Amino acid sequence: MLFYTIKRLGLAILIVCLAMLMLLSAIHLVPGDPAGIALGPRATPEMRAEFRALMGMDQPFLVQYFKFLGNVVTGDLGVDVWSRRPVSTMIGEQLPHTIALALTGLGWAIMLGIPMGCYSAVHRNSVLDKLTGVLSVGCIAIPSFIVGLYALLLFAVELKIFPAIGAGDAGDIKDQLVHLVLPGLAVGLGWVGYLARFVRTSMLEVMGENHIRMARAYGLSNRRITYTYALKLAILPTVALLGVGVGSLISGAVFAEIIFARPGIGKMVVDAVNTRNYPIVMGGVLVTTMLFALSTLISDLVAAWLDPRIRQGL
Amino acid sequence: MTDTTPSDVAIRREPRFAWFRQLLRDPLGCFGLVLVLLIIFSAIGADLIAPHDYKALDVKSRLAGPSWDHLLGTDNLGRDTFSRILHGGQIALYVALVSVGSSLLLGLVLGMLAGYGPTWLDNLLMWFFDSVRAFPVIMFALAVITVVGPSLETIIFVVIVTTTPGYARIARASTLATKNTEFILAERSLGAGVPRIMFSHLVPNIVQPLLILASMDIPVVITIEAGLSFLGLGVKPPTPSWGSILNDGYGFIRNTPWLVIAGGIPLIITTLGFTFLGEALRDVLDPKLKKER
Numbered sequence: 005m006l007f008y009t010i011k012r013l014g015l016a017i018l019i020v021c022l023a024m025l026m027l028l029s030a031i032h033l034v035p036g037d038p039a040g041i042a043l044g045p046r047a048t049p050e051m052r053a054e055f056r057a058l059m060g061m062d063q064p065f066l067v068q069y070f071k072f073l074g075n076v077v078t079g080d081l082g083v084d085v086w087s088r089r090p091v092s093t094m095i096g097e098q099l100p101h102t103i104a105l106a107l108t109g110l111g112w113a114i115m116l117g118i119p120m121g122c123y124s125a126v127h128r129n130s131v132l133d134k135l136t137g138v139l140s141v142g143c144i145a146i147p148s149f150i151v152g153l154y155a156l157l158l159f160a161v162e163l164k165i166f167p168a169i170g171a172g173d174a175g176d177i178k179d180q181l182v183h184l185v186l187p188g189l190a191v192g193l194g195w196v197g198y199l200a201r202f203v204r205t206s207m208l209e210v211m212g213e214n215h216i217r218m219a220r221a222y223g224l225s226n227r228r229i230t231y232t233y234a235l236k237l238a239i240l241p242t243v244a245l246l247g248v249g250v251g252s253l254i255s256g257a258v259f260a261e262i263i264f265a266r267p268g269i270g271k272m273v274v275d276a277v278n279t280r281n282y283p284i285v286m287g288g289v290l291v292t293t294m295l296f297a298l299s300t301l302i303s304d305l306v307a308a309w310l311d312p313r314i315r316q317g318l
Numbered sequence: 319m320t321d322t323t324p325s326d327v328a329i330r331r332e333p334r335f336a337w338f339r340q341l342l343r344d345p346l347g348c349f350g351l352v353l354v355l356l357i358i359f360s361a362i363g364a365d366l367i368a369p370h371d372y373k374a375l376d377v378k379s380r381l382a383g384p385s386w387d388h389l390l391g392t393d394n395l396g397r398d399t400f401s402r403i404l405h406g407g408q409i410a411l412y413v414a415l416v417s418v419g420s421s422l423l424l425g426l427v428l429g430m431l432a433g434y435g436p437t438w439l440d441n442l443l444m445w446f447f448d449s450v451r452a453f454p455v456i457m458f459a460l461a462v463i464t465v466v467g468p469s470l471e472t473i474i475f476v477v478i479v480t481t482t483p484g485y486a487r488i489a490r491a492s493t494l495a496t497k498n499t500e501f502i503l504a505e506r507s508l509g510a511g512v513p514r515i516m517f518s519h520l521v522p523n524i525v526q527p528l529l530i531l532a533s534m535d536i537p538v539v540i541t542i543e544a545g546l547s548f549l550g551l552g553v554k555p556p557t558p559s560w561g562s563i564l565n566d567g568y569g570f571i572r573n574t575p576w577l578v579i580a581g582g583i584p585l586i587i588t589t590l591g592f593t594f595l596g597e598a599l600r601d602v603l604d605p606k607l608k609k610e611r
Contacts, residue, residue, distance in 0.1 A: 019449050019452045022445060022449035023452040157571060255455075262549060263568065289461045296452065
């Protein structure tokens with residue numbers, strides 16, 4: 005297990021490094037002068053040269069890349085172009101909001117998705133099962149910003165049940181939670197569909213196993229078999245899936261943060277794109293990519309811990 | 319080869335109709351097909367169907383609700399929303415077709431190279447694919463937009479870069495599975511060159527799962543385009559896009575609900591239509607590929 009962990013960790017780090025190399029080279033390959041775009045058409049050549057020097061863009065490509073990696077290791081992500089504040093501090097301020105939002109989205113997914121999947125598996129091929137199947141595909145297909153906008157329109161603007169914007173008062177936990185409900189739904193609805201489908205298939209798999217047949221032969225009630233024996237086993241692979249979920253929800257939070265005007269990494273990066281604040285964008289992309297890789301790593305480790313066969317696979 | 323009897327032809331042709339008939343038997347697949355056709359025809363015929371010029375301003379009746387004159391109301395500049403949605407469909411389908419088509423071709427070639435070529439090339443390409451897949455797509459798009467500025471071409475570039483690995487991985491796996499089959503070995507012993515083997519023998523055998531993936535990628539790509547346009551980082555005004563209609567609607571959400579409602583409907587129809595159709599196609603064409611997710 006230790007060997008597997010080390011190998012998998014190495015792989016994750018390598019992938020993130022390669023991803024960053026890809027990103028920097030994509031930026032170099034596409035035509036256009038970042039300094040010119042950032043400063044606008046009226047910038048003098050001297051201003052552009054100074055901007056490039058500040059961003060480290062005047063150096064050869066590979067030097068830039070390794071400098072960037074070295075800075076990342078020491079936690080230095082550069083400074084905000086306009087306010088000159090360190091990017092790492094700014095990300096540190098915004099990250100908790102985004103993580104809270106991603107977890108709320110996951111909460112919605114667990115609350116709705118797991119019961120939906122369970123019900124479908126137990127009442128297989130019933131009308132409600134088919135309806136749940138269609139509903140979960142629908143949940144997966146519909147873009148999160150549509151869910152967010154419609155939820156905002158219905159529950160915040162028209163019915164005024166939930167607040168429309170912001171993250172709530174800093175000290176007031178109840179207020180903050182109320183502010184999380186709608187954005188969380190927007191972020192998590194797609195995962196409701198994923199989870200419902202996933203739980204359904206893994207429940208059906210477990211229900212076919214010998215020990216479930218055994219329990220049935222002993223005359224245990226259906227409810228007891230489903231919720232005490234089958235669900236416990238069927239939930240394990242779901243835990244691994246949820247790990248990947250957190251990672252992708254963090255980047256999926258962009259739209260919900262914009263729509264509900266919440267602070268967070270996504271909103272910070274979009275604002276930075278509009279003001280051409282290159283270091284903030286790079287820092288935000290790096291952190292979300294790392295979190296994505298980290299959550300995949302954790303879920304792989306959990307899966308390997310649960311199922312020793314996976315450890316041989318790498 | 320010359321003694322093909324009519325019955326042989328019949329046997330070979332039958333599956334072509336069979337898959338389509340099977341698709342029509344699936345109610346959800348049928349529903350998806352109808353929605354997709356609706357979107358395609360309304361986009362193609364936008365100039366004929368649209369009751370107004372999508373650029374024409376009518377400031378007097380700005381932010382109006384639905385009426386017979388303006389079926390879905392007007393936006394903040396008094397432009398007819400229904401006409402803008404029809405033309406927005408052209409943009410959405412254009413982005414989807416160009417980028418999905420290019421990713422499919424590029425992925426097919428790269429995947430075959432990885433599967434058929436030497437091991438070092440295979441490893442190199444696989445590393446490349448894995449690192450692209452490590453990115454959250456939206457974040458990657460935002461990073462590229464910061465540097466080159468928002469435009470239709472930027473969106474297409476981002477989509478091609480991020481979706482090609484998916485096609486390449488499938489093409490690679492199918493190539494690996496096919497390259498040691500007897501008919502390929504026979505072809506090689508007859509002295510066929512690598513390009514001939516790859517393009518006239520491998521491609522027909524591996525292209526089907528790629529087409530299924532493509533049909534499932536189209537709604538994802540349309541979502542990316544609309545999402546970026548919603549953030550104001552997609553197509554530039556006055557080009558109509560469903561995302562920019564939603565962006566206008568978001569800005570005036572307290573004045574009128576109609577812009578947001580109207581901007582969302584075509585996106586819901588399109589994503590649901592292509593997803594249902596894609597799932598039904600996958601079940602009909604290749605039940606093995608049915609991913610449990």
